[in-house]
Amino acid sequence: MVVLEFLKSMIDNFGAAIIVPIIIIIIALIFRVKWQKAVMSGLYAAVSLEGISLMVGAFTPIITPLVQNMADVMVNITGVNLNVFDVGWQATSLVAFSTSAGMIYLGLGIVLQTVLFLIKWTKCFQPSDLWNNYSYMVWGAMVIAVTGNFPLGIACMILCNLYSLLVADMLAKRWSTYYQYPNCTIIAMHNIEPGIFAIVLDPVLNLLHMNKLKWNPQSIQEKIGFLGEPMTIGFILGALIGLLGNITSLGTMEAWGSIFTAAVATAAIMAIFPKITGFFAQAFAPITEAARQFMGDTSEREWYIAVNDAVGYGEPATLTCGLLLMPIMVLIAFFLPGNQTLPVVDLVAIPYMVEGLVAVYNGNMAKVIVTGAIWFSLGLLMCSATAPIFTEVAKEAGYAIPAGAAMITSFNILGKPLVGLVFFAFLSGNPMLIGLAVVVYAIAYICYRKNDKKLEDHLETMAAKNAA
Numbered sequence: 001m002v003v004l005e006f007l008k009s010m011i012d013n014f015g016a017a018i019i020v021p022i023i024i025i026i027i028a029l030i031f032r033v034k035w036q037k038a039v040m041s042g043l044y045a046a047v048s049l050e051g052i053s054l055m056v057g058a059f060t061p062i063i064t065p066l067v068q069n070m071a072d073v074m075v076n077i078t079g080v081n082l083n084v085f086d087v088g089w090q091a092t093s094l095v096a097f098s099t100s101a102g103m104i105y106l107g108l109g110i111v112l113q114t115v116l117f118l119i120k121w122t123k124c125f126q127p128s129d130l131w132n133n134y135s136y137m138v139w140g141a142m143v144i145a146v147t148g149n150f151p152l153g154i155a156c157m158i159l160c161n162l163y164s165l166l167v168a169d170m171l172a173k174r175w176s177t178y179y180q181y182p183n184c185t186i187i188a189m190h191n192i193e194p195g196i197f198a199i200v201l202d203p204v205l206n207l208l209h210m211n212k213l214k215w216n217p218q219s220i221q222e223k224i225g226f227l228g229e230p231m232t233i234g235f236i237l238g239a240l241i242g243l244l245g246n247i248t249s250l251g252t253m254e255a256w257g258s259i260f261t262a263a264v265a266t267a268a269i270m271a272i273f274p275k276i277t278g279f280f281a282q283a284f285a286p287i288t289e290a291a292r293q294f295m296g297d298t299s300e301r302e303w304y305i306a307v308n309d310a311v312g313y314g315e316p317a318t319l320t321c322g323l324l325l326m327p328i329m330v331l332i333a334f335f336l337p338g339n340q341t342l343p344v345v346d347l348v349a350i351p352y353m354v355e356g357l358v359a360v361y362n363g364n365m366a367k368v369i370v371t372g373a374i375w376f377s378l379g380l381l382m383c384s385a386t387a388p389i390f391t392e393v394a395k396e397a398g399y400a401i402p403a404g405a406a407m408i409t410s411f412n413i414l415g416k417p418l419v420g421l422v423f424f425a426f427l428s429g430n431p432m433l434i435g436l437a438v439v440v441y442a443i444a445y446i447c448y449r450k451n452d453k454k455l456e457d458h459l460e461t462m463a464a465k466n467a468a
Helices: 002-013 016-030 035-078 089-097 100-118 126-147 150-179 194-207 217-228 230-245 253-295 316-335 345-353 355-360 365-396 417-428 431-464
Strands: 084-086 304-306 407-409
Touching: 016 035, 016 126, 016 253, 016 304, 035 230, 035 253, 035 316, 035 345, 084 345, 084 365, 089 100, 089 126, 089 345, 089 365, 100 126, 100 150, 126 150, 126 304, 126 365, 126 417, 150 194, 150 304, 150 355, 150 417, 150 431, 194 355, 194 365, 194 431, 230 253, 230 316, 253 316, 316 345, 316 355, 316 365, 345 355, 345 365, 355 365, 355 431, 365 407, 365 417, 417 431
Parallel strands: 084 407
Antiparallel strands: none
């Protein structure tokens, strides 16, 4: 338990900007990169991740109050008072790491993920993104809270992790290609899961000729000139969110100050983010080249390092779709039958949540917005269904429920339909349902392993249909 406490302390105090560079340096040295280049790779990663953290950290308190104001306006217009409040992924991670099951999986997850990579069960090295294990911890902790069965909760975490790795394997090449990070991919289930829905829905959207809309940052910029520049788009979208968030007080100087602050802040994110993430790409150049020589150009081993989703946050199509979906999801929340969840804090996380969609659709923003609206609406229903259990787990972990909120959730972490189905199978305690969840994974895994190259080629072919 002392070791687990030490690991938790490392995560709490060091964070991605320290842990990821250390892992990168170790991997670089394994691939016989000279130590000077290895250290520089780590430093490039550290600088980019810290820069991303500072940008998102400054952006969140500007946008979140505006989203809250939008929700308040909708309450007044519709008379609907949603009683499940979205407290965000940060609060959820604190709850997860505060549970005994979470502490156990902190160590177990590292061992499991490392072994699965070494035996070639997966091509993704997940421990480099180990702090995102809290996503599995939350689901398992909720199973334990209801059933009192500790092994059942741990088993739920393991199966969720296996599903996560399977989805990550499927999307790794596409994500790496689109976001231009060699041998890198995102792996956190809460942000990669929507990519599966995109794969299924893409042929349908093509039948509707949505691939011909060519609505991506490059084509928009070509058509409308400077108005299509990422910085200009950011300014316009930021101003739109500012207007919606201050709709009841547009006659005041304070409101217009807020509007222009949101506009300039969003423009800054759009302009600066790609420059920061460029450093992150440089971190992997020596490793990629050394790995090719180390393994040999004819090596059959395909590998990807799991990276934090933040490295894709500021990509123009990703951030634009995320910003557009913020007011859309607030609006949907008030009219979606059966929904009790008010998305607030995690709305700023939507750019993370759409990365799988953006990669699959090759930046086609029309497809991303339509698919995101559908999938995230299902996510709102999953949040509503799991909120009573999560609220109790949070209370037991010592989390203070916000005033006025009957229950709490995380739109990003718990708004996951596929993981939610696995969770409810374990929650039931029914061996048949649990066995079904395991069998579905096994069949999907076998089918993928037999057809992995065909799937990769299919995704590249479908992505090309969305090219500008």
